[in-house]
Amino acid sequence: MINLANNHMGKWIVTSAWPYVNATPHLGNLIGSTLSADVFTRFLRLNGEEVVFVSGSDSHGTPVSVEAKRLNVPAEELAFKYHNIIKDLHERWKISFDNYTITHNPTHIEFVQKMYLDIQKNGYILEKEIESLYCDNDDLFLPDRYVEGTCPNCKDDGARGDQCDKCQKLLTPLELINPRCAICGNTPTVKKTKHWYLDLPKLQDRLTKLIEENKIIPSNARQMCLNMLAEGLHERAITRDLDWGIPAPFKGAENKTIYVWSEAVLGYITAVKEWAEKVINEPKKFDYFWKDSETKTVYFIGKDNIIFHLILFPGLILSYNNDKKKGEQFVLPYNVSSTEFLMYENEKFSKSRGIGIWIDEALKLAPLDYWRFNLLFNRPETSDTSFLWSEFDNNIKTLNDNIGNFIHRTLTFIEKQFNSKIPERMEDDEIDKKFIEKLNSIRVEAGESLRNFKIRKAIRDIVNFGKEGNIYLNEKAPWHLIKKDKKAAGHVFNICSQAVYALAILLGSFIPETSNKILSYLNAPELSKITWDSINDHTIKAGQRIKKPEPLFQKFDIEDIKKEYKKLKEEKPKEGEKELISYEDFQKLDIRVALVENVEKVPKADKLYKLSIDLGTEKRTLVAGLAEHYKINELKGKKIIVLTNLEPRKLRGILSEGMLLAAVEGDNVSILIPDKDLPLGARIE
Ligand SMILES: [Zn+2]
Ligand SMILES: [Zn+2]
Known part of the structure; x- marks a missing residue:
């Protein structure tokens, strides 16, 4: 049997830019990489093509190690902590990775070397x-x-x-x-x-x-x-x-x-290797995908990443391939889908200034598919685009009016008037034929747009098709028809149910949760078990039972969501994210009273003092940046508070075994002292 879709059949590696491990992505990051790649991947899968979709956390960037040094924790620990948070968020956004990994993994490290x-x-x-x-x-x-x-x-x-x-x-x-x-x-x-x-x-x-x-x-x-x-x-x-x-x-x-950039890009290769070896246990699939010149590799990235993906990365591949035989060479980039930037209400996203919406925040404010729909509907494909609350409101109304309404009208009518059974199809008239023509052409048009990475056009055309459904219904007015000719009314709803099924598949790459809900109402198999080709005017058979439908989308008040958003921003500290720690965590800190026995300047370091302290049971050395704030005799003989179980650290060649506690506000530094006389070594709790 010849299947038209075979013309396109291929093998694909789809990738999205690797997020820095230390920063939760915001909506602009998501639409510029992961979410767009997910839509494309889901579309390929619906077409029965072979595809592996990978990305991961870029763990070796300097922001992580700088932060780790400041917090005095191992960089690896910090990297994995953040990686797990990002990985979980991608799952909640239904990003359908075959492998979302991290560059700090043995497969990657060994391969890069x-x-x-x-x-x-x-x-x-x-x-x-x-x-x-x-x-x-x-x-x-x-x-x-x-x-x-x-x-x-x-x-x-x-x-x-x-x-x-x-x-x-x-x-x-x-x-x-x-x-x-x-x-x-x-x-x-x-x-x-x-x-x-x-x-x-x-x-x-x-x-x-x-x-x-x-x-x-x-x-x-x-x-x-x-x-x-x-x-x-x-x-x-x-x-x-x-x-x-x-x-x-x-x-x-x-x-x-x-250098982090020259190894993170190789993560596209190693994430597939790791997937083949450890996720699906078919190591041969690595060469099968990466070393076949027919494989198409696509990179979904923001415009600021173009040079790395089209110059540096292919440069590495070319210099590696060099004189390697066919079948041993890595395939060069087939395409990049580079978006422009997303702004927030015409301003740049800025964590420190509290401007924008981060992907964890979004899910607290509105259902997932509202976000997916809105971001894809306004995807910044050809120019920088702004997220506007007013537009978000409009877009969701558009979704509700054009898609939600048409589907709900169709299904409730079949439920009420036809006993939840798809009615018989009769002879098509001119109006039917015109609508069916639109049904068949949307499959081709949306498919072509998606193949050409015009995601925004595809979703807009699909929404328009929903609108055509409503126009068709109004033109045929089956609620009048049913009074004199029930079969003629049934005929209209048979055609509408084909369109409902088509919409479920057409939307499947964009808002998969909603699509599966529609399919379940029709008692049709879920997305993973059907294909794009089944979009036509006769897949849904007369007599098939449907389930009692619920409205697809909940109405909401944009002002309420904006209020929630404002609250979310006020709760949050401006710099970074602060999290609550447990009492057990606090108890891990061994903080005690100590006596400053001696103070010396550290040679060649204007800010540092070397302190000899007595903790009652032992004596220790601390290095502290107090020289600009206290004179030596202001410190000598004082009882101070010291964190004693901090990992020792060498400063200017002197091992500092603990940390003196002080309150700091800009240039104002004040050491903490107990306000009553306590024995040395008394614990702070
Ligand atoms: Zn500058
Ligand atoms: Zn330094």
Whole structure:
């Protein structure tokens, strides 16, 4: 049997950009990557195509290790804690990943190291000695976000070593004016260090050809790449002097790690490897997908990620493939679907300023499918788009009026007038034929739009088809017809039930929970068991029983939701997310009274004192940043409060065994002291 859909049959790897592990995605992140990729994947699955859908948390970024150092916890612990939160949120958003992993996993780490050694063997890795910022206090180099300072471009004081958030300019740490260490605030010095580079200039011609010959990638992405290629590619550092990350495998690169961007993109490969080996236990499926030149790989990303996916990532693949035989080469990108930015009420999303909606917050405010529908209906496909509450309200009304209404009218009429059985089909008249033509063409049109990544057009056309259903019903007016000719009225509802079924499948990639609800009312199999091809005017058979339908969508008052949103924002601390800890957690802190026996200045550190303290049962050394706030004799002999079971840490070569507690507000620092005389070692509880 020849199936028309076979023309498109293929093998696909669908991926979405890897979220930084330390930040919960907001609605803009979601629509720009994961949610759009989910719609495309679900559509491919409905068409019976072979697809594996992967992504994961990018765990080795400097924000995690900087935060971990500040909190004094292992970076790995922090990364997995956040990873589990994001993974759970994606499940609640019904993102249908085959594998959502994390870059801190053995499959990835081992693969990345081996791949880079191969790339080096193939002659694409260079070594260079460069100058880099170094913090004497923390005893480490300060790449990327480990350093903050003033932007040389816009003079904003909050610029970071890789980029200025204010003016977006990409920076290197050495360009910052008045640089300071992001961990301790000290002024860094400049030191020489050796790094390993990917020889991108050597790949210039092949990458140019690759972009020029790919006629599928969006024109804005192509133009961005061609501009960059025209300027000439530069060698790109792929190592960093950091301890959090994948150890660089090169000889002489001990103590260095692979730059996070140059390994996270390889996660697209390793997530499929891990899926094949550990999720489905068919290791051969890895080569089957990744090393078949017929496989189509698609990357759903925001526009700020285009260069990494169309220059750096293919550059790595090309330098790895080099002289490898067919069947051993990784497949190059087939397409990227890059969205523009989503704003919130015409402003940029900003966690610290409390602007925008995060994906955990959204689910507290309205049902999931309202969010999925709204985001996809307004997907920022060709220009930056704003989330507006007024538009959210309108869009949900549109969904309710066009889809909800048509389906509910159809099903309740069949329930009441035809005893919950699909009525017989009679002879089609001109009005019927016109509507059936629309039913057949929406399958083709929405299918074509989705194949061409025009997700916004597809969902808008589907909503329009629901509207056509209402127009058809009004034109035929079966509620009048039934008074004189019950069979003629039944005929109309037979056709309407075909349209209801069609809508369930058409919407299946966008709002799967609602689709399955519609299918259950029709007593039809669920989405995972049916195909896009079954959209036609005769799938639902006369005599088939339906279930008593409930309205598909609940009415809501937008003002109530906005009030809830406001409350949510007020509850939340502005910086980061604070969580409640249990009393047991508090009890883990061993805080005691101690006596300051001696105080000394720490050489070459203006801010630090070395304190010798007595805890009653033992004596210890602390290093504290008090030199600008207290004179030595103001501290000597005082009883202070000390956290005693903090992991010891070396500061300027001195081991600090605990932490003195103080209240801090800007430059005002006040050490805590007990207001009665207590024996040394008394516990704070
Ligand atoms: Zn700037
Ligand atoms: Zn420092």
